[in-house]
Amino acid sequence: DGGITQSPKYLFRKEGQNVTLSCEQNLNHDAMYWYRQDPGQGLRLIYYSQIVNDFQKGDIAEGYSVSREKKESFPLTVTSAQKNPTAFYLCASSTTGWGLAKNIQYFGAGTRLSVL
């Protein structure tokens, strides 16, 4: 079954700690994305990557870091600089190119991060 796997489902962070959220896809997609969802708000883009070893900041990148060493993997690190990390984090992937297909993003089930 092709899809996107996020782990863990729930994560707790202590103050001053960095935590890493995992995202793996087997859809052979070039592009991957990280979003944050807060209650009553839409999804806000944190980082995205169109190709291996390259990534760009989204709208709310401060306090987060990513890497893209493999096509299948796009881990997100929530650093201690992110002062309000409690949220639902969603990873997505898509093809690249032209037309509608590149805009259809496929999402994982999400990771809920809470601060202890």
Place this chain on the structure above:
Amino acid sequence: DQQVKQNSPSLSVQEGRISILNCDYTNSMFDYFLWYKKYPAEGPTFLISISSIKDKNEDGRFTVFLNKSAKHLSLHIVPSQPGDSAVYFCAASGGGTSYGKLTFGQGTILTVHP
């Protein structure tokens, strides 16, 4: 500046009736609009889309209408079913940003009563 807005946080509809979810946008450069459906504790799933060169797209019980002059789109679900109860997000792409980058609205919680 929120470029995509869903002004109704929630909508309640009786089973069998029509559900109409609305979305407004400000950026005239958007070239694709998409609707996603999300159940609690799950990721959103793609539902239906429309290109900016069209004004209607239909897929089974779901129809999306686009009014470019008003910068408004709507999703119609007919007939509504209890399984349609979920959060619906509209999203837009293009607008001079990198390919594949979507801008999402805040979402509308749809509840379909049996």
